[in-house]
Amino acid sequence: MSLLLIVLLGGLIFYMIKAGNSFVTIKITHWLLVVYTSVLVLSTIAVAVLTEETISQAKGGQEVHDEGLSSLYTNLSKGQIDKADEYLIKEIKFDNYQNQTLTITASPDYGSQVFVEKKQGEDSTVELFLYGNELTVDGYDFSNIIKLPDIELAGHTLSIVPIRQNIDLSIATNSYPIRQFTGEFIQNHYFSSGESFIYLRVPRDLELNAENVYLEVVDK
Amino acid sequence: MSLTTTSLAETVKKQYFYKLKANIDSFSSLVGIQILAILFSLGGISSSGMGGSFVNVNVKYYSPDLVLVFTLIWSFITAVTITTRPYRNHDFSFVTSRLSSSLSNILFLVTASVLGSVTALLSGNLLQMISYLILNEQLYNIGSGAEHMVLGFVVAFLYLMLIGACGYLIGSLIQVSKLFVLLFPILFIGLLFLEGVVTNGFIVSNVYKFYAMESVLFLFVGKTVLTAVALFIAAISILNRLEVRR
Amino acid sequence: MKVIESKGITKNYFRKQVLKELTFSIEENKITGLIGRNGAGKTTLLKIIAGFIRETSGKMNVFSETPFNSLNVSVNSIFVDDQMSFPPALQLGELLNEAARFYPNWDDQLARKLFNYFSFDAKGYHNRLSKGKTSTFNMIIGLASRCPLTIFDEPTTGMDEAVRKDFYRALLKDYIDYPRTIILSSHHLDEIEDLLEDVLLIHNGMILLHMPVSDLKEWAIGVKGASEDVLDFTKEREVLYKNSVGMNTLYVVVKNDFSEEALNKAHQLGLELTPVRSSDLFVYLTTETKGGIDDVFNNN
Numbered sequence: 001m002s003l004l005l006i007v008l009l010g011g012l013i014f015y016m017i018k019a020g021n022s023f024v025t026i027k028i029t030h031w032l033l034v035v036y037t038s039v040l041v042l043s044t045i046a047v048a049v050l051t052e053e054t055i056s057q058a059k060g061g062q063e064v065h066d067e068g069l070s071s072l073y074t075n076l077s078k079g080q081i082d083k084a085d086e087y088l089i090k091e092i093k094f095d096n097y098q099n100q101t102l103t104i105t106a107s108p109d110y111g112s113q114v115f116v117e118k119k120q121g122e123d124s125t126v127e128l129f130l131y132g133n134e135l136t137v138d139g140y141d142f143s144n145i146i147k148l149p150d151i152e153l154a155g156h157t158l159s160i161v162p163i164r165q166n167i168d169l170s171i172a173t174n175s176y177p178i179r180q181f182t183g184e185f186i187q188n189h190y191f192s193s194g195e196s197f198i199y200l201r202v203p204r205d206l207e208l209n210a211e212n213v214y215l216e217v218v219d220k
Numbered sequence: 221m222s223l224t225t226t227s228l229a230e231t232v233k234k235q236y237f238y239k240l241k242a243n244i245d246s247f248s249s250l251v252g253i254q255i256l257a258i259l260f261s262l263g264g265i266s267s268s269g270m271g272g273s274f275v276n277v278n279v280k281y282y283s284p285d286l287v288l289v290f291t292l293i294w295s296f297i298t299a300v301t302i303t304t305r306p307y308r309n310h311d312f313s314f315v316t317s318r319l320s321s322s323l324s325n326i327l328f329l330v331t332a333s334v335l336g337s338v339t340a341l342l343s344g345n346l347l348q349m350i351s352y353l354i355l356n357e358q359l360y361n362i363g364s365g366a367e368h369m370v371l372g373f374v375v376a377f378l379y380l381m382l383i384g385a386c387g388y389l390i391g392s393l394i395q396v397s398k399l400f401v402l403l404f405p406i407l408f409i410g411l412l413f414l415e416g417v418v419t420n421g422f423i424v425s426n427v428y429k430f431y432a433m434e435s436v437l438f439l440f441v442g443k444t445v446l447t448a449v450a451l452f453i454a455a456i457s458i459l460n461r462l463e464v465r466r
Numbered sequence: 467m468k469v470i471e472s473k474g475i476t477k478n479y480f481r482k483q484v485l486k487e488l489t490f491s492i493e494e495n496k497i498t499g500l501i502g503r504n505g506a507g508k509t510t511l512l513k514i515i516a517g518f519i520r521e522t523s524g525k526m527n528v529f530s531e532t533p534f535n536s537l538n539v540s541v542n543s544i545f546v547d548d549q550m551s552f553p554p555a556l557q558l559g560e561l562l563n564e565a566a567r568f569y570p571n572w573d574d575q576l577a578r579k580l581f582n583y584f585s586f587d588a589k590g591y592h593n594r595l596s597k598g599k600t601s602t603f604n605m606i607i608g609l610a611s612r613c614p615l616t617i618f619d620e621p622t623t624g625m626d627e628a629v630r631k632d633f634y635r636a637l638l639k640d641y642i643d644y645p646r647t648i649i650l651s652s653h654h655l656d657e658i659e660d661l662l663e664d665v666l667l668i669h670n671g672m673i674l675l676h677m678p679v680s681d682l683k684e685w686a687i688g689v690k691g692a693s694e695d696v697l698d699f700t701k702e703r704e705v706l707y708k709n710s711v712g713m714n715t716l717y718v719v720v721k722n723d724f725s726e727e728a729l730n731k732a733h734q735l736g737l738e739l740t741p742v743r744s745s746d747l748f749v750y751l752t753t754e755t756k757g758g759i760d761d762v763f764n765n766n
Contacts, residue, residue, distance in 0.1 A: 223529060224541055224614075226537055226570070241553075242553030243555070245555055309549075310552060310553050314564065314569075318535050460535065
């Protein structure tokens with residue numbers, strides 16, 4: 001499809017030059033112009049073809065985002081995880097956990113909070129929910145490029161290992177003549193990233209230890 | 221030889237095509253200046269970052285804004301250039317009146333602005349391709365689709381015409397008296413200086429607000445078109461009195 | 467029909483008066499020579515006619531219109547001089563194409579033939595031509611445009627002898643085939659004399675003479691003979707030129723309005739009466755000091 005377009009375009013340019021030569025003497029400037037505009041047109045086509053990765057627009061602006069985050073916190077602290085579905089990133093189940101104790105450990109500077117809910121019924125499953133909104137820039141969701149923390153259960157220990165990342169994003173934005181009427185800004189950026197919460201549902205009798213993690217037991 | 225007749229429209233049309241060929245070099249300078257602007261833009265025209273304990277985010281923003289600014293300057297210079305004596309003399313080697321000369325100049329500026337606006341905005345894509353192919357950056361496009369592209373062309377075109385009209389008027393004033401060559405920079409720098417002193421913003425910022433902060437398209441089109449027309453009319457009436465080849 | 471009508475045309479540049487109340491008219495399809503010394507105001511007058519500049523006062527009509535800002539005058543007239551400028555981006559061949567688009571009467575065949583005859587390169591550029599070549603190219607444009615009013619201002623600047631002769635011949639031939647009003651300005655009257663029908667002689671921004679060339683040839687008379695007789699014969703007349711030719715022999719030029727009787731008397735006195743060449747007359751008329759350059763070196 002795009003190849004066809006390029007061939008068509010090339011043909012058109014060739015025809016234009018041929019037709020043009022009869023009434024205008026073709027000079028270097030003409031070539032320069034033709035080459036430059038074809039490069040521009042080609043890269044326009046190429047960009048359209050290559051950036052298939054459409055970025056979904058997150059809902060609302062900074063305020064909406066902050067509000068969502070604080071309500072997420074409230075919901076989780078009350079154990080109302082059914083209200084937090086939209087922030088659910090990952091769900092892991094560790095079936096048939098037989099140990100009496102569970103140590104939850106994270107890297108020393110991992111600041112996120114871990115909510116713990118003790119299950120009412122007889123159930124030996126440890127369920128882990130990862131909540132958060134991972135990365136949005138100017139309201140666009142870039143979460144798919146963030147690497148989730150490694151979460152492993154080995155023996156008595158549930159380890160949460162966040163992965164350090166440097167993310168370089170290159171974003172092509174509208175030019176000023178468009179921004180003037182769409183109200184976008186190029187200076188006022190807002191980010192949100194790394195706000196993640198872990199919510200655990202553990203068997204009733206399990207004894208919990210925390211290392212480098214602040215555990216908040218949910219009262220239901 | 222019997223007398224022949226011609227009409228204003230016919231003469232303007234002939235002069236317009238004559239000027240497209242005669243002023244072809246202004247288009248190569250357009251390409252040159254845009255390529256320069258693209259090179260300057262490769263570092264991103266704006267960047268911002270955020271650091272967390274585990275995630276560092278650095279965002280580079282690409283947009284053809286700088287290219288557009290350079291193109292605006294080009295438009296101004298082109299407009300001033302075509303008012304200068306050699307260019308007016310070129311017209312007077314063939315059939316012309318001062319009015320037809322100006323009208324064909326304006327048509328030329330319209331063409332130049334169309335070309336300038338389209339290339340400036342499309343250069344954003346070239347910018348993306350370069351950063352993708354050469355700088356190996358994964359690029360995300362939050363620019364919006366085709367209908368905004370058209371909006372961009374129109375608005376950029378109007379800006380170019382506005383600046384072109386300013387250049388045409390200033391150029392024609394300079395043709396009346398070379399004193400204006402001195403006067404305009406003094407006036408401009410003086411205004412900028414006053415701008416810094418007066419708290420509420422003086423002329424420059426108000427002018428900027430008047431056009432660049434207008435977010436209603438319809439009003440923006442009205443403002444720019446009317447201003448450009450007024451500037452052109454002023455320039456035409458000045459150039460209409462000028463003697464040539466003296 | 468009068469192609470050009472000038473009524474009291476005055477032109478000032480700053481405080482200097484370049485043209486002083488010129489009133490004249492030029493008939494259709496005549497070749498008029500505009501003759502004057504350097505700085506006499508020839509070019510200024512021609513530029514007013516072409517509509518390039520505006521008169522300070524007076525009324526200029528070309529094809530019954532004010533030429534300044536008139537499209538009709540512009541399409542029906544062309545002003546050719548060595549200052550004619552063309553866009554540097556266009557090649558000579560393209561310039562001919564452009565001229566063809568602008569001038570309705572353009573004769574492309576003539577233009578191309580002349581172009582080749584003077585061996586121009588269609589891919590050459592106007593600003594790279596030598597002085598003489600520039601004049602030749604401009605002349606081609608001037609001829610081929612076949613404008614009802616064709617103005618050549620010092621068209622032969624820089625041309626060599628052969629090209630000058632070719633040009634005058636081409637001008638004459640084309641004029642005979644396609645009669646039109648032509649004004650030819652020059653300070654070499656003798657060169658163009660044979661071409662002209664009328665002569666408009668201006669000096670210091672004023673018109674000295676405007677008459678057919680044939681009349682100009684008889685306008686003055688040279689009287690040569692014994693000094694006493696010559697002085698007696700020409701007394702109370704304005705002496706245009708006076709020169710001592712050897713001992714006691716004088717040559718004097720005066721206006722030729724003698725009666726038949728007077729001329730016969732001159733013959734009897736043994737005075738030699740000769741016609742005055744127009745180019746000499748032009749020099750006599752426009753010399754500020756009687757006697758000419760020799761006086762500068764005459765210490766006595």
